[in-house]
Structures are given as structure tokens and as C-alpha cells.
Amino acid sequence: MNKILIFTLLSVILLPILSSADSFEVNEIDQFENWANEHGISIVGVNKNSYDLYYTGYDESTDSVNWKEIPGVLIAANSLYTVPENVLQVMYGKTIYFSTEYGRSYTVLDSFPDHDILVGLNRGIILEQNINSHTVIHELGHIVDYHGIQGIYNDEQNIFDNFLDDRNLIFNGMDEYSSDSVVSSGYVSSYSAVNDAENFAENFAHYVIYSNEFLEKIDTDPLLIEEYEFMRDVIFSGFEF
Numbered sequence: 390m391n392k393i394l395i396f397t398l399l400s401v402i403l404l405p406i407l408s409s410a411d412s413f414e415v416n417e418i419d420q421f422e423n424w425a426n427e428h429g430i431s432i433v434g435v436n437k438n439s440y441d442l443y444y445t446g447y448d449e450s451t452d453s454v455n456w457k458e459i460p461g462v463l464i465a466a467n468s469l470y471t472v473p474e475n476v477l478q479v480m481y482g483k484t485i486y487f488s489t490e491y492g493r494s495y496t497v498l499d500s501f502p503d504h505d506i507l508v509g510l511n512r513g514i515i516l517e518q519n520i521n522s523h524t525v526i527h528e529l530g531h532i533v534d535y536h537g538i539q540g541i542y543n544d545e546q547n548i549f550d551n552f553l554d555d556r557n558l559i560f561n562g563m564d565e566y567s568s569d570s571v572v573s574s575g576y577v578s579s580y581s582a583v584n585d586a587e588n589f590a591e592n593f594a595h596y597v598i599y600s601n602e603f604l605e606k607i608d609t610d611p612l613l614i615e616e617y618e619f620m621r622d623v624i625f626s627g628f629e630f
């Protein structure tokens with residue numbers, strides 16, 4: 390009698406504990422799905438890398454996989470949760486493609502069926518393996534820049550369009566700085582020196598992810614003050630991480 394009673398009691402106590410580990414991640418995935426819906430963002434899983442999507446397009450019947458099972462989805466979710474609502478507006482109506490394949494990730498500014506480029510894809514971000522917060526926020530930075538500020542391809546989320554001139558002055562044409570493997574003055578990273586778009590995306594990523602490091606860099610490199618202030622005052626409405 391006692392054995393049965395003890396077994397019953399243990400089951401009641403232990404079952405919720407044992408099952409919670411599994412359901413925890415499922416709940417987080419559901420939470421991310423709800424978050425995406427609330428922000429007008431679609432989520433799609435793909436079995437192609439961005440190079441193949443660029444040249445052969447996206448066909449749901451053959452290229453789609455369950456995004457909830459792709460590694461790194463929650464890394465992307467937790468990175469995006471840190472971004473304030475006003476900035477996330479640039480992603481409204483866009484898609485996050487989670488790829489099972491490895492690569493450097495890619496921003497889809499538009500689809501160009503007339504040129505057989507990115508056919509069947511929606512504007513947004515392709516996140517390839519291994520997904521990390523820097524890549525996620527860097528690609529979001531491109532959307533903020535191209536669609537939010539520059540309004541490229543007549544994007545409706547052109548919410549920072551008043552600041553195009555400032556953006557061009559601050560992130561463009563720094564020909565006085567040399568670009569080499571060493572980080573030059575005026576740049577947050579060596580990749581920043583590739584062009585103005587990468588410079589913007591890298592500054593955006595550094596502002597969100599490495600805010601303390603960015604502030605320390607300003608102390609030794611005053612050429613970065615304008616970039617930091619543009620992120621803080623224009624894009625993030627004064628919000629600092």
C-alpha cells in the first residue's frame with residue numbers, strides 16, 4: 390500500500406519537473422512566433438544557402454523546412470528582443486529566412502524576377518549557420534539603412550527618411566582613412582571599411598551588442614563620435630544599451 394502511495398506521490402511531484410525541460414524550449418519558440426506575428430514579420434525555414442536562393446529562387450514546395458527545428462533560431466530571437474520597438478518597425482511586412490546551410494547571411498532588399506534574381510523571396514533577412522547575434526543585428530542594420538533611411542525600392546517602412554543626408558555625410562566617403570586588415574581610425578571594425586553600407590551595419594551592430602566597447606573606442610578615436618551619436622539620437626531615439 391505504501392509503495393503505491395509513494396509512487397503516486399512521486400509521479401505527481403516529479404512529472405512536471407521532468408517534462409518542463411523539454412517544454413521550455415518549445416514555449417520559447419512559440420513565444421518567438423507570437424512576437425513575429427505581433428511585429429508583422431514572417432518566419433520561413435529554408436534548406437538552401439543564400440547563394441542558391443539568389444540564383445535559383447525560393448520555391449515553397451521544395452525549399453521549405455520547419456524553421457522551428459533549425460539551430461540558432463532562439464539566438465536570433467533573443468538578439469531581436471533587445472531592439473526597441475521603433476527600430477523594429479523597419480521589419481514590418483518582411484521575412485526572416487532561417488537556413489539550414491552555412492554562410493555569411495544576406496539581406497534581401499527586393500526580388501528581381503525579370504533578372505532571375507531572388508525569385509519568390511520577400512524582402513528581409515536570410516540567416517545562415519552558424520547563427521550568432523552579431524550577424525542577426527548586422528543584417529537588421531542593413532534593413533534599417535536601405536529601407537528605413539534610404540527607402541530603396543520604394544519601401545513603405547522608410548521611417549528614417551529625414552536623415553538620409555546625415556547618413557551619407559557620416560557613413561560615406563571617408564577617403565582620408567585607409568582600409569586594411571588593421572582597424573583604421575574612424576571605423577568600428579575592419580569590415581566597416583568595405584563600403585558605406587557595411588560601415589553603417591557594423592556601427593549599428595556595435596551600438597546594439599558591444600555598447601561599452603563602442604564607448605571606449607570613442608575615447609581613443611573621436612572620429613567615431615558622429616557615428617555613435619547618429620545611432621543614439623536618430624535611430625534609437627536616445628536609447629542606450
Ligand SMILES: [Zn+2]
Nearest residue numbers: 527531587590
Ligand atoms: Zn553586411
